[in-house]
Amino acid sequence: MTRTREADPAIGPTSYDPTRLDQFQESAADDVRPVGTDETLTLASVLAQQAVLYGMPAVLQYASMCTQCAPVSDGAPWTLNTLKHERSLARSDFRHFRVPNVDTVYSNAWLDLTEGPVTIDLPEFGSRYYTLEFVDAHSNVSNVSARTYPDGPRTIVVTAPGQDGTATALPSDAVVFDVPTLLMWILMRIQVHSGPDDIDTVRALQDSVVITGPAPRPRPWPVLHREDMESSAAAFLTALDTVVAVNGVPVQDLSHVHQFRQLNVGPGTPDVGDLDEVMSRGADIGFTRAMALLDSSRSRLGRRTASGWTRVLDKGAHGHNFVARAVMNFVGLGANAVEENCSYNTYVDSDGNALTGSDGHTYEIEFSEPPPAEAFWSVTLYDAETGWLYEAPGDVFSVRSITSPDGRVSNPSRIVIGHGRPDGHDDARSWLPTPARPFFLVLRMYRPHEDALTERWSPPPVHLADKPTPTTA
Template sequence: MLEYAQMYSQALDTADASFTGFNRFAHDRNLARPGYAPFKTPNADTLYSNAWLDLSHGPVVLSVPDAGTTYFTVNFLDIYGNSSNISARTRGFGPGKYAIVPLGWEGSLPDGVEKFTVTTPYCWILMRVLAKDLSNPARARQVQNGFTLQPLSQPDGQQESFPAPAGSSAEQYLRVLDWIVRNAGYPVTETALVHRYRAIGVGLGPEAIDKAFADPDLVAGIKAGHAAALEALDNSSRLSGYPAATWKMPADTGAYGYNYFYRAAINTLGTGANVSIENYPFNTFADGDGDPLDGGKHDYRLTFAPPPPARFFWSLTLYDAKTRELSANPIARYIINDRTPGLVRTGSGAIPIAIQHERPKGKSLNWLPAPDGPFYLVIRAQGPEPALIEGKWLPPAVQKVKP
């Protein structure tokens, strides 16, 4: 539902400020900051570009420029949030042309164009281009400009109308789900599961949904189940992943298989999660004592010794737990990364970080400002090294500063 709502806003709703239509990039020319609207828990050191592909009429060709030494990933997410990449990791930094095709497509392609298959005919591109200089992402903007999309054919008939995802009611959720299973496909191994949804009209069309919502007893059950699911997701999104002491590490992020609840929990926390071999993330809502992180109650310390082992870059980003957005602060710092100007290291190379609401005293610490309230932290390692993937590097606990 969350991805579909983004698709509707960007590709279908002409009255929406983010509207671009299908098969066109919308480039964010500035780094995400507090109030960033497209989705929650964004990176703060990459420029984003978004595009929704409609492959129901045929392939769309993605042109990739020569990125030099600038890291990028074109992250493809099918309508269910499963991820694949054309990136500096998978294809190198050089140029290329790729025909993005849906599963089962057969046809001829122009010379010099490589076939790249995605699993659903409606697909989200969430592209990230690294801004090496956070104060001036001009080079990242130049790289963005080199990415283009070109459909190989045009629509040749009427499409079924897309239901508007207004609000978050149980009825609207089922109308969207009905449209998705009939128009975007699903794995053949889930046929029996999807067939069971027909009891409440899903998979049979809008008239069947109307009929289901004309039955008071059925409506009561649907609404109760929907409310229980939302409550469970709200309670569980911060618990997603495998435990790594008080941190959580990825459990097949971006490649969920049959773990539907985990997929929903991850997307509730923030849509657009990548596979862990591209970006290895950790998150925590708790300090080393297991208490919720709260800048209004405590000052904290975190020391990387060493920092996350990553081929391309690493970062530590702080988010307001109430809004799941970057937290406004007086020095406009939302992230500590390997390119933070004036990054303080100890003689042994360790990186000590003060996470607190008020500016710390002295200059021996890197300050990551916290809100006067609950927050959470995300570590990202883009292009994780084997030590990360094999579990040999784990993040240190966030420690309270004792009075």
């Protein structure tokens, strides 16, 4: 028998409100725990896997916040509402998150809205690409940029639910910017133009962004870092418990997150460290399985094109796709919306073979027309195993369109990718050096045109240019 689907499968089943049921009641008791050891291990393992897949973005953000904002001693304040500026483009030692771009200089801050709105004053950026990406506790994003505010607001009043950003008189060029969680991550990106002195201009723009909010104060939050989260179920669940307590969860996720109470995650539960031996052991099993799942799924983020590239989909707009959301943030925390940065990645060449700099492999990309970006575009290379930039000769991590200070843009049409500089290639922008091991490529288009967003344009294939000559004995 054939069933007719009324609901859009991309959205999911239709919902209903059970409280409309006459005499509806909801249990206030704890959920059932199995009797047997094996059954309890299974339950704890399943719940821990679900907790990792659901909570990965929130936990990684919390770890990053701890690294930047945690107090230097017990009882000292957390340094929230304070921008920390990277003063140069990312290099091989950049470790704040995986797969950083090398096109913009980063600044970031965690806003604390627990005591009221926070104000951000901005300079005039002119035609230079910039964005302030606001990331909520569960990696939903919004932007203040030339795309979303073409007239360029000079003052932003950031408000959480229940707060009134108009309670005080605002300048005429101020905007009230509503966000959903009390802790918000701001990831600011400012484009660096060609020319040795432009970095000084960018640094001056960074310094001109001023955050005004409540004074820092001590917090009871545990201090945990990324290496803790990625190696310990107890650390991961402790961080998730803290995030849920401070920020809550989206209303549509309440029933999903409620099940984690059996792992002591949720308001009013004991500490995660108080789990008994069987539940703790089961959580370790589930955590290990979930981390292996995420690691093995890194190349699955998006839709494969005919040329071998994968278009990364739904960045910052995940809905209930918790696995995709977890993988995306595990690979590269803080990915921006596709309307700001449309990106493609590939781990393979046009024949489907893994990209590698070993055995003398050299690859080529030929652009018959430049990637359709209103601002600029780039192709950046990363280590396949780690997602970090590698220590490339001359710090050449990418090839990109070049914007001069007067706004003129030049586009390389051919990129040669190989471990050594090819003979006859004097233009450093056309050569992308590789490590002598597997790698992957990311193509980014900043302020992409409609052709990129609708896939009327897609990247050309990565061809293996020089197949190694077999050696004879």
